[in-house]
Amino acid sequence: MNERHKCLLCLGSNVDGIHHLKNAEQTLNQLFGPIRWGTIIETEPWGTNLSGSFFNRAASLYTSLSSEELVRRFKQIECRNGRTSDSKARGVVPLDIDLLAYDDRILKPDDLEKEYVKQALSTLR
Structure with a gap:
C-alpha cells in the first residue's frame, strides 16, 4: 500500500488571478482527488518588485x-498557466504554487509567517 503524505499549499496570482487559481483548482483536483480548499482572498503584494x-x-x-x-508537478502547472523563468522578476505572477508543509516537515517556515499566507490558511474548510 502506498504511504499517504499530508501536504499544505498556498497558491497565488497577480495576473487574471481568479482565472489562474480556478485552473489550478481543476488541475489539482484531477491529479489528487479530494482536496480541502480555502477561500480565494485578495491581498496586497509581498515584495518590492x-x-x-x-x-x-x-x-x-x-x-x-x-x-x-x-514540486516538479506544481512547476509544470505554473508553466502551463503562463509562468516563465523571468516572470516573477518582472513582477508578473500568473500562478505560484508553494508546498509549505509535507507531513510534519515545514518546508517554507518564512512563508508561514507572512500575513497573506496566514489569512489564506485561516479559510481552509
Whole structure:
C-alpha cells in the first residue's frame, strides 16, 4: 500500500488571478482527488518588485508522491498557466504554487509567517 503524505499549499496570482487559481483548482483536483480548499482572498503584494493585487488560496491534500515530485508537478502547472523563468522578476505572477508543509516537515517556515499566507490558511474548510 502506498504511504499517504499530508501536504499544505498556498497558491497565488497577480495576473487574471481568479482565472489562474480556478485552473489550478481543476488541475489539482484531477491529479489528487479530494482536496480541502480555502477561500480565494485578495491581498496586497509581498515584495518590492511585485505590483497589483494578488489573489491567494490555501489547500490541503494527500498524496503518495515525494515532496520533490510534487514540486516538479506544481512547476509544470505554473508553466502551463503562463509562468516563465523571468516572470516573477518582472513582477508578473500568473500562478505560484508553494508546498509549505509535507507531513510534519515545514518546508517554507518564512512563508508561514507572512500575513497573506496566514489569512489564506485561516479559510481552509
